[in-house]
Amino acid sequence: MKSIFGLLLVVSLCTIQANAQTKVTFNVNLKPMLEDSSFVPGKHVLQVKGDFFPFTATTRFEMKDLTPKDSVYSVTLTFPRRFTNKMLTYNYVIRSISGSEMNEFLPRQLDLKGREVELPPFYFDSFPN
Numbered sequence: 001m002k003s004i005f006g007l008l009l010v011v012s013l014c015t016i017q018a019n020a021q022t023k024v025t026f027n028v029n030l031k032p033m034l035e036d037s038s039f040v041p042g043k044h045v046l047q048v049k050g051d052f053f054p055f056t057a058t059t060r061f062e063m064k065d066l067t068p069k070d071s072v073y074s075v076t077l078t079f080p081r082r083f084t085n086k087m088l089t090y091n092y093v094i095r096s097i098s099g100s101e102m103n104e105f106l107p108r109q110l111d112l113k114g115r116e117v118e119l120p121p122f123y124f125d126s127f128p129n
Helices: 002-020 031-035
Strands: 022-029 044-050 061-063 072-079 087-096 101-103 108-111
Touching (some): 044 072
């Protein structure tokens, strides 16, 4: 009986911790940049960088176009619960194979609320009003 109670306690704690995490899907629509060849797959990569874990000073996450017909590049990251109700500052970066970078002009921000979020696929360096 004690082992069943212990198992239920462990499962409950894991569920509570998992629910407090914030899962964010970052999306960028690169259609205009693909059309004018300012972004060329294989020559360029799109990455997202931010100001706290799982981002680090040197860690960026590469975004992929999982459905090539829509030109939307995505990556999903999970932020630990200690960052719930914190403001994430992030940006998208285009890197070429030669090492040059194109950064967005303004920083983006997202309030992490401990739930799953899918960001709309805005264009690179484009901000909603």
